[in-house]
Amino acid sequence: xxxLTNMHGSTGDIIFLGTTTPQLEEIxxxxxxxxxxxxxxxxxxxxxxxxxxxxxxxxxSCYDTQALCHFLTNEYQDELHRPAxxxxxxxxxxxxxxxxxxxxxxxxxxxxxxxxxxxxxDQDAVNKYVExxxxxxxxxxxxKGRDWGPFDIEKEVTDLCPTHCMKWDGKKLHIDDANCTxxxxxxxxxxxxxxxxxxxxxxxxxxxxxxxxDGAQMGSLLVPFVPVNPDNDYExxxxxxxxxxxxxxxxxxxxxRLG
Numbered sequence: 032x033x034x035l036t037n038m039h040g041s042t043g044d045i046i047f048l049g050t051t052t053p054q055l056e057e058i059x060x061x062x063x064x065x066x067x068x069x070x071x072x073x074x075x076x077x078x079x080x081x082x083x084x085x086x087x088x089x090x091x092s093c094y095d096t097q098a099l100c101h102f103l104t105n106e107y108q109d110e111l112h113r114p115a116x117x118x119x120x121x122x123x124x125x126x127x128x129x130x131x132x133x134x135x136x137x138x139x140x141x142x143x144x145x146x147x148x149x150x151x152x153d154q155d156a157v158n159k160y161v162e163x164x165x166x167x168x169x170x171x172x173x174x175k176g177r178d179w180g181p182f183d184i185e186k187e188v189t190d191l192c193p194t195h196c197m198k199w200d201g202k203k204l205h206i207d208d209a210n211c212t213x214x215x216x217x218x219x220x221x222x223x224x225x226x227x228x229x230x231x232x233x234x235x236x237x238x239x240x241x242x243x244x245d246g247a248q249m250g251s252l253l254v255p256f257v258p259v260n261p262d263n264d265y266e267x268x269x270x271x272x273x274x275x276x277x278x279x280x281x282x283x284x285x286x287x288r289l290g
Contacts, residue, residue: 059112069104070111075118075286077110082124083131085144091218092126093144093231094259100124102265103272116276117283127227128215134236135250139289140272141236146228147256149208150217156224157204160184171222188217232258235271238290248290 050058062068080103083089085096103122104111110120123134126144134141159167161184168175169182184204189197196210197217204224206217218225235257236250257267279289 074114075116076112076114076120077107077116078119078121079111080104080122080124081132081138083126085124085126089126091129091144091215091227093146093227094126094142094233095261096124096126096142096144098261099142099259099265099268102261103269106269116280118286118288120276120289128213129219134239136239136241136247138239138250139237140275141239141250142233142268143236144231145213145234145256146231148228148230150206150211150228151226152204152206153224153226154203157184157221158202160221160224161199167221167223169220188220191216232256235268237275238288240288240290251290 059070062070080100082096082100083092085092085094085098087095087097100122110116120140121138122140122142123132123138124142125132125134128143128145130136130143134143156167160169160182163182169187184199189195189199189204193214193216194210194212196207198205218227233256234252235254237253239248239250241247254271257271259265259268275289283289
């Protein structure tokens with residue numbers, strides 16, 4: 032591929048193909064210093080981190096994804112631009128378990144927003160959904176394009192809970208939060224009645240990849256909960272990252288991803 036430009040490729044916004052090795056540093060200098068552009072990585076290094084809109088637009092977000100993504104992008108510029116790993120490494124940041132950037136499936140280390148305390152319940156709003164109040168459409172009205180029949184809280188919420196930790200007694204919704212896996216289904220169906228907890232942070236998962244022979248592998252939970260604290264430069268998060276990198280660079284074989 033000589034002189035080709037790939038717009039919006041799988042690993043970045045613009046990919047230049049066909050240059051020569053002596054030109055690489057000149058291109059980096061021109062783009063970063065003269066044109067003031069940030070450059071992502073390609074090769075056996077940290078790839079360009081990706082995040083959802085997070086707290087800037089989404090009420091479900093449990094931490095500021097954009098702030099953390101920006102911090103780690105700046106913190107690990109050397110790892111972005113100078114390959115030093117056995118193979119590529121990807122960060123992705125999801126503000127909540129809805130996983131809008133698919134971090135659990137597409138990144139070596141994913142940061143998924145979560146909460147430690149109880150789901151907040153507005154029992155009056157729950158009853159509004161049950162009573163089919165037109166001001167309280169299920170799924171925030173996302174499925175109102177056709178007639179799905181009357182809303183059934185047991186059929187559409189409690190029976191679909193993966194751990195069956197919810198119960199509707201006809202007047203109140205009860206949640207056994209100790210068995211809740213934070214799947215977000217109930218919150219998505221009744222967003223005006225249920226909200227994420229107030230003690231928020233993120234879970235860290237590692238090892239997602241899509242090898243050709245084995246098929247897609249989801250990330251495995253490594254750290255169930257970690258506070259996301261910009262005041263200390265995300266010290267707890269960077270400590271986890273660097274300990275993993277130290278081990279991986281010591282033990283990983285060439286072209287062997289973290290998982």
